[in-house]
Amino acid sequence: MKEDNIILKVENIDKTFGSVVALNDVSMEIKKSEIHSVIGENGAGKSTLMKIIAGVEKPDRGKIILEGKEIVFRSPYYAKMAGISIVFQELNVFNNLSVADNIFALKQPVNKLGIIKERELIKETEKLGRIFGIDVEPGTLVGSLSLAKKQMVEILRALSQQSKILVMDEPTSSLTSEEAKKLFDILNSLKKEGITIIYISHKIEEVLKISDKITVLRDGKYIETLKKQEASEQKLINMMVGHEFTSLYIKKKKDNSSAIPVLKIKDLAKEGIFKEVSFTLHKNEILGFFGLVGSGRSEIAQSIIGMRNFDSGEIFIDGRRKDIASPADAIKEGIGYAYEDRKEAGLFLEMSLKDNIIALQINKFTKVGFLKETECLEFAKKYIDELNITSWGPNQKAKTLSGGNQQKLLLAAWIALNPKVLIVDEPTRGIDVGAKTEIHSIIRKLASKGTGIMLISSELSEIIALSDRVVVVREGTVSAILRSDEIAEENIMGVASGVVR
DSSP: OOGGGEEEEEEEEEEEETTEEEEEEEEEEEETTOEEEEEOOTTSSHHHHHHHHTTSSOOSEEEEEETTEEEOOSSHHHHHHTTEEEEOSSOOOOTTSBHHHHHTTTSOOBOTTSOBOHHHHHHHHHHHHHHHTOOOOTTSBGGGSOHHHHHHHHHHHHHHTTOSEEEEESTTTTOOHHHHHHHHHHHHHHHHTTOEEEEEOSOHHHHHHHOSEEEEEETTEEEEEEEGGGOOHHHHHHHHHTSOOOOSOOOOOOOOTTSOEEEEEEEEEETTTEEEEEEEEETTOEEEEEOOTTSSHHHHHHHHHTSSOOSEEEEEETTEEEOOOSHHHHHHTTEEEEOSOIIIIIOOTTSBHHHHHHGGGGGGGEETTEEOHHHHHHHHHHHHHHTTOOSSOTTSBGGGSOHHHHHHHHHHHHHTTOOSEEEEESTTTTOOHHHHHHHHHHHHHHHHTTOEEEEEOSOHHHHHHHOSEEEEEETTEEEEEEOGGGOOHHHHHHHHHTSOO
């Protein structure tokens, strides 16, 4: 490889946070006009390395060399001015502003009086969209857009700054397969325009599809860079975990036909969203919920937990009809809900592990308005150990944990309540292969102790592996409830897509 083809080099990068070593002597090279993926388990150092490249974090040691020159970024602004932009998994858009205002937020065209030139703003937005094949309406309020469209706005904002390098952090974690395909088309067109893409993802199948090269990090260290043709799913997984990894999904078979009903839903309906939804969840059972995007499965769960209201229907707990008007009511009845977006509504990111674990039952740990600190710490430590949450202690802030450990923390808070029913919505979205196995183990263990689990997942392989029965939701109705011996990909997808009725 010629040196002048290398647009970015990082050399001997170290970064620690307290006693946690995030990066240890990491060096790698990125070639111009390539899609270079960086993969690894949660905690491998991927996001920390990207933040250093984008000027969000500063390395403790090491160099960043851009186009042959060593650079030091004092902030993300300087990285952007040098041509490096990052699109985070948690999008950074202004929902109350238009598409055009978002894209040119840092450099709006103004006249001599400082007044924004609206026509020029719209014209430049349309021009940018045409050049890169991204369809957006300049005047549309960003808050009204889908997640996929918001992501396109972020990409256009980066491109409006003449970015040479675009870092994409878990870009498809909340996209449909069609939206992901469109994104891949856009990234490939950007590559043809000479833009370098650094792509971070836990989805190995898409990394193999989109990448020119793939770099693996493990435990904060550089492992190896492979060309696309040298890589395979099995090889990458083995490199990520550091040993031979045989199977992510281990199917268990169990018949709950004679088990004790813990939750019964009868004719639940909400106009325009779902109708006549009925099913029974048994003690010790993992009941999978699968449906295509827009099927209504999460809305059903949120109605059961009291986050949404419903028009008609009944909820029974242990055979008794219950009126649940809020999550607080649901918690009193022994129903928990591990929300799909742990950062938006699942965790208190600025608070400690301890505070997150006790948050749902804080009254138990207060006396005359003061926390019983020793009891809180002991209680938190119990669940940190039980769920194997990697941290330096109960007082560590939740936001500093890796994605997999944040997910385990979310589960810890609910498990600590000892619920009769726990709804887990997309429990492994955006986490790595190793963390997935741990989450699956936690779910199975919880069910074995008597809790009824409602498992909502977009990953068909996860539904098949974990579920004792599967509820297939299509267009707001329960199209089928499959027994253990009926759970197969062709059966589930056939019903979900309407091919099988």
